[in-house]
Amino acid sequence: MTQHIAIVGGGYIGAELAKSLDAKAEVTLIEPRSHFVHAPAMIRGVVDPALLDRALIPYDSLLKHGRVVQARAMSVNGSGVTLEDGRHIAATQVVVATGSGNAAPFKPKGDDIAAFRAENARIHALLKAAKSVAIVGAGAVGTELAGEIAHAMPGKRITLISDQPRLFPDKPAALGAGLAKKLQRASVQLILGQRAQNLESLSEPYAGSLRLADGSEHEFDLIFPVLGSRANSDLLQALPGAQTSSAGRIKVDPWLRPASFPNVFAAGDVADAGDAMTIVATSRQLPWLRRTLLGLGKGKSLEEMKPYAPWGEKSPLLVPLGPRRGSSFLGIMTVGDLLTRKMKGEDLFVKKYRTLLGQP
The missing domain is CATH 3.50.50.60 (FAD/NAD(P)-binding domain)
Incomplete structure (x- = not known):
């Protein structure tokens, strides 16, 4: 049968x-959807929209015997x-x-790939024009986004905000500490242990002010909500x-x-x-x-x-900060720039998934 x-x-x-x-x-x-959305590349795609040409991959060559029903x-x-x-x-x-x-533009809101491309282009234009950028949420997406912007657009004032006392508190301390140092060297300001209390949107970037738990007010040209x-x-x-x-x-x-x-x-x-x-x-x-x-x-x-x-607690985590820097937890040890770059940062697995889906 x-x-x-x-x-x-x-x-x-x-x-x-x-x-x-x-x-x-x-x-x-x-x-x-008509295309596979390669999510890690969408983070870098905020600063380099041309990457979407390779990281939005059609399904039409995935299967030789079975079928894809859109x-x-x-x-x-x-x-x-x-x-x-x-x-x-x-x-x-x-x-x-x-x-x-x-949140946009890291994953599409709906099924229309053309609409997703347009949203990416709109947010890239906002980012390009902004002088000050806040990223609220320092999980993998928020931390990687801070690193990507710092690498590609070094003149901007970038602030990464988290209600956690350190980066990646569920992983060994060396991972969060290493990433924090690299972000600070790239002129990213870290505000840790402070919850943003007045986010106007949880789903897309906007310009405005943030009030933190300590009562301080901060103005930004662009605020990215990245809350998981x-x-x-x-x-x-x-x-x-x-x-x-x-x-x-x-x-x-x-x-x-x-x-x-x-x-x-x-x-x-x-x-x-x-x-x-x-x-x-x-x-x-x-x-x-x-x-x-x-x-x-x-x-x-x-x-x-x-x-x-x-995996449990030993689940690996790869966190590039642009194509050259980053740190990763490999289940038994924490590694730095070289291995993170080779494993993920340089290519973001784009070649792997284009090959999987039968695309050159």
Whole structure:
């Protein structure tokens, strides 16, 4: 009997999983956008919009045997996926990997890639004209953005603001301390342990003033709110037995199942499996999903296969500050400029994902 696998979401989990299963099963990837949005490059794309020509990658060459259906899923259940237009994609297994959203221009608000390009161009023009820039939120996106602007536009006054007492407090202190020193050397001012209390927008940059928890007021030509990602979990929240955790993620069992359906799985940012919301987490989930789904196709029961083991606290984190500088935590040690540049900073994995999607 042919194994039919439906994958909802063509991001880092969905696209690579579909590619890896393409010759082994009948695969349908359901994705509303025409292009893969390579998120790390969107941060650098704020200062270099030309990068979008390589980092927005069409899906049309991803699969040789399976199919990519450009549509939005309305619901999932044990029989497959129902689309907004009423079509039903029958499947023996369903993987929901709908990812997460973030503020503009780091991820699109909708499905229109042309509109996303226009928004990127608009915000780049605002940044180019600004003399003073505030970034509120010092997670990976906010910290990388500060480094990218400092590298590409060194004349600007950049302030990185966080309510945490240090950068990346959930990682070894050496990571945050090293990044802080490099940012300060690049003339980025750090304001740590201070919450911004009057943000006018949580979804897009704007000009205005910020009032911090200590009562101080600060004026900026451009303020980027970068307060973390939130899972796109509406599809899973409707499932029987689904439970929502922090950032809108859905709790999963040891076999990445989010609900009572035995053949529906969740992965990536949308799944609270014990991994951080990073691309690196997919490097552990992808081989497990591939192995498990192929095992099911051979007639094995899920319970006789090994459950998923998350990264946990040892999850790696790569934080470039432009193409030359940065620091990274590799699970057992913290490394600096050279390895961060070679692993991520120079190319931001653009070549890898263009190759994955069959593009030159």
